[in-house]
Amino acid sequence: MEPAEIDRFRADARDKQVLLHYSGEFSAPVVATLSDTVREKLDDSAPDRRIARRVFSAFVEMAQNVVHYAPPENADGFPRGTLTVTRGPAHFAVVCCNRVRNDQIGRIRERVDAVRTMTLDEIKAAYRAQLRNDEPDTEGVSKGAGLGFLTLAREASAPIDYRIVPVAGEPDDAEFHLRAII
Amino acid sequence: MTAIHIPATKETPEVLVDPTTMSFRLSGESYPENAIAFYAPVRNHLETLLSQPSANDGVEAHFSLRYFNSSSTKLIRALIGMLHRRAAEGVRVIAHWYHDPDDDMMAEFGEDLKDEFDALDFRMIEAEGV
Numbered sequence: 001m002e003p004a005e006i007d008r009f010r011a012d013a014r015d016k017q018v019l020l021h022y023s024g025e026f027s028a029p030v031v032a033t034l035s036d037t038v039r040e041k042l043d044d045s046a047p048d049r050r051i052a053r054r055v056f057s058a059f060v061e062m063a064q065n066v067v068h069y070a071p072p073e074n075a076d077g078f079p080r081g082t083l084t085v086t087r088g089p090a091h092f093a094v095v096c097c098n099r100v101r102n103d104q105i106g107r108i109r110e111r112v113d114a115v116r117t118m119t120l121d122e123i124k125a126a127y128r129a130q131l132r133n134d135e136p137d138t139e140g141v142s143k144g145a146g147l148g149f150l151t152l153a154r155e156a157s158a159p160i161d162y163r164i165v166p167v168a169g170e171p172d173d174a175e176f177h178l179r180a181i182i
Numbered sequence: 183m184t185a186i187h188i189p190a191t192k193e194t195p196e197v198l199v200d201p202t203t204m205s206f207r208l209s210g211e212s213y214p215e216n217a218i219a220f221y222a223p224v225r226n227h228l229e230t231l232l233s234q235p236s237a238n239d240g241v242e243a244h245f246s247l248r249y250f251n252s253s254s255t256k257l258i259r260a261l262i263g264m265l266h267r268r269a270a271e272g273v274r275v276i277a278h279w280y281h282d283p284d285d286d287m288m289a290e291f292g293e294d295l296k297d298e299f300d301a302l303d304f305r306m307i308e309a310e311g312v
Contacts, residue, residue: 028215032193035213050284053249060213060251067215128294131259147252154287 017087019045020059025078026066034063038085045087051182054155055092058180059085061148061155062096070098071173091157092182100176105164108176115149116159123153156180183234186227194220195247199227201234205242206265209280212250212258221257228261232268241265241273246280247288248312255291262295262302269301276303283308 001009013021019041022034038059039052046052063083070079081098100108118126127150152160158181165175183201190196195210206228214220232241243265250258262277269275277299279292289306296304 031215036192048284049282050286053285053287057249057251064213064215064251064253124290131256131294132298147255151252151255 019085019087019092021082021084023082024080026063026070026081027078028067030078031063031067034083035060041085046092051092054182055085055094058094058152058155058182059083061152062094062178062180065148065178066096066098069100069104071101093179094182095177095179097175097177099167099170099173100164102172102174105174108162109164111146111149112160112162112178115153116161118153120154123150126150127154152178152180155182157182183230188224197224197227199231201231201236203242204231204234204236204240205244206231206261207244207246208258208261209244209246211248212254214254217251217253217257221254221260225257225261225264228264232264237268238273241268241275243275243277244280245278245292246309246312248282259295262299266299266302269299269303274303275301276305278305278307280307280309280312282310282312285312288312 020034020038022030024030035056038056042052042055046055066079066081066083070081072079079098081096084093084095086093086095115123115126127147130147130150149160160178160180162179163177165177167173167175183199185201186197186199188194188197190210193211193214195208195212198205198207200206208224212220231237243262245258245262247258265275265277277295279295281288281292292304292306296302296306
């Protein structure tokens with residue numbers, strides 16, 4: 001990138017009120033630093049503590065999704081992803097893009113689609129039911145309790161939306177885009 | 183047992199387990215990347231406290247959390263479950279659940295715990311800037 005292009009990129013990020021945009025490895029120290037940054041920016045820009053807490057919560061759930069579920073690019077590497085927090089005229093948006101294995105897509109669709117069609121009361125009821133389900137929380141997509149997506153749905157002010165896009169030349173992987181509007 | 187103090191970090195709460203006052207306290211933030219690893223020793227410390235002979239005279243617990251993530255949720259609820267089992271055996275257990283008046287989610291979570299674990303003397307406490 002030329003310096004002028006970088007300057008346009010920076011100006012664009014400012015005009016679109018990008019609080020945070022990160023693309024790269026999601027190691028524990030990186031996630032900790034990103035979390036601190038998001039907190040600070042929200043303390044400065046969120047209209048009240050309740051909104052700040054909701055945006056922060058959506059950010060944490062998405063960042064930890066990447067850490068737990070995105071396949072690393074090579075055997076000893078960290079998972080990778082892109083996380084963006086922006087502020088619009090009326091709402092904040094938290095958007096996450098990361099690779100997922102094709103064999104996990106069915107499960108992801110099933111869960112997010114179920115949550116997307118629920119009313120807030122249904123989300124709360126499903127959240128309670130998951131909480132009381134004695135199956136222990138584990139780290140795998142196939143065994144997880146689904147509290148993560150339900151938490152995201154509770155924080156959001158509109159149904160969470162997503163896309164799953166095939167990756168050219170990577171038959172085992174797809175790109176998962178997830179957005180929560182708060 | 184000796185008193186246990188685990189200091190808070192940005193992502194994990196402060197933990198205090200004090201056998202002299204028979205009290206347990208969890209306060210701050212809880213969004214560790216590996217919540218199971220963080221809460222395993224906390225459970226053990228609480229179990230030890232609850233098995234002290236003086237636990238029969240009553241136990242006090244304080245939960246003062248600003249924020250917790252989804253993977254901490256079940257583990258925090260499990261701590262309340264441990265207190266509840268002792269209360270169901272006839273021990274007086276007072277659990278204080280502090281929440282910011284603006285934090286409806288934290289309040290609802292506490293109300294659900296209060297309904298579910300009804301052997302506890304469960305007290306909801308509004309506290310500014312928890």
